[in-house]
Amino acid sequence: DVKVTQSSRYLVKRTGEKVFLECVQDMDHENMFWYRQDPGLGLRLIYFSYDVKMKEKGDIPEGYSVSREKKERFSLILESASTNQTSMYLCASSLVEAANTGELFFGEGSRLTVL
Amino acid sequence: AQSVTQLGSHVSVSEGALVLLRCNYSSSVPPYLFWYVQYPNQGLQLLLKYTTGATLVKGINGFEAEFKKSETSFHLTKPSAHMSDAAEYFCAVSRTYKYIFGTGTRLKVLA
16 A cells, blocks of 8 residues: 655644654655645645755745755755744645646644644 | 636535536647546545546536536436535646646535
8 A cells, every 4th residue: 555654644843943744655765755745735845855965946946955865865954934824734746757747745744833 | 718617606506416516628629628626624526527438427426427528517416315414625726747727616405
């Protein structure tokens, strides 16, 4: 069974803290994505990666960075968390051959609260 | 630029009634279109997708959607709602590596 695992389902952090959100997939997918989900706004792409050490900015990259040192792992980093980054974060992956026609496989999400 | 509009952020139907969730897209080229479902406290999973070929697409759990180029629509339907269909539904379009999602429609099924 295919799986995208997000290490933390719920996190509570303080303003200014550095936050790491980890995502691991076991499907040997080349593409990995980080989305942010907010009520009434749907899913917005933060960053995506199409290969190890490769990354591209999505629609809302400000305040975030990413790391992809291994194919199966894609990390989202909040260098200095702010209250407006309180949200649900979703990781996804897909095959590169599928490109934009393929299915995105999602993790269960990480709900981050910044106080 | 591509975009997706989902009409109605909340839809309520009675159990056994027709489900119709609306999605319109804006794209300068033929798009690839998707419907995803999100059950409470879970990630999204693919319901169905249209890439090429037959415009009526069947998905999981009895859902289907029809691609209508003339109306730039990709509405999701199910003939008879079940309580287990209560969830949030997202329409999405892609033409590059970026998938553009709509704002979602939360479906409530009334007993």
